[in-house]
Amino acid sequence: MATIFAATSLDLTEEQRNSLADALINDLGTIYKHALSFNLVQIPQDSCRGDSINQTTFFVCVPPYATLEKKRETIELLHNTMVRETGYQGELKNIVLFQYHDDDGVGKDGELFADIKARKAQA
Structure with missing residues (x-):
């Protein structure tokens, strides 16, 4: 499973933001x-400084066994989709950060995922 949270300071209308989210998904x-699982949040430009203006940062949460190739593919895809949908914004405008999770580091519906799996294994 991949959970991706994107925060952008691009000046987008609601229609543009929805279109961008649809394209990314x-x-x-x-x-x-x-x-x-995907979320896109827009940050007002007046809350940003320096390079963070017109920047989109993607936080990609995946299992630790995600391959290097899958990470490269994800970074390239996110960048290419952003450029296609919003135009080239310049360098340092599409940032991707990977966060890794395992069964002991993820909760679902109020329960640790490792506990859910253990309970299902006993059933």
């Missing part, structure tokens, strides 16, 4: 076919 679905 669609494109990410080519890599994360089975389980994808």
Whole structure:
């Protein structure tokens, strides 16, 4: 499963933001076919300074066994989708950070995932 949180300071209308989110979800679905959770939040430009203006940062949370190739593919896909949908904004405008999780580091519906799996294994 991949959980991706994107924060952007691009000056987008609601329609543009929704269109961008749809494009990102669609494109990410080519890599994360089975389980994808995606959120896009817009930050007002007057809250930003320096390079963070017109910047989008993606926080990608995946299992630690995600391959280097999948990480490269994700970074390239996110960048290419952003450029296609919003135009080239310059250098340092599409940042991707990976966070790794395992069964002992993820909760679901109020319960540690490792505990859920252990309970299911006993059933």
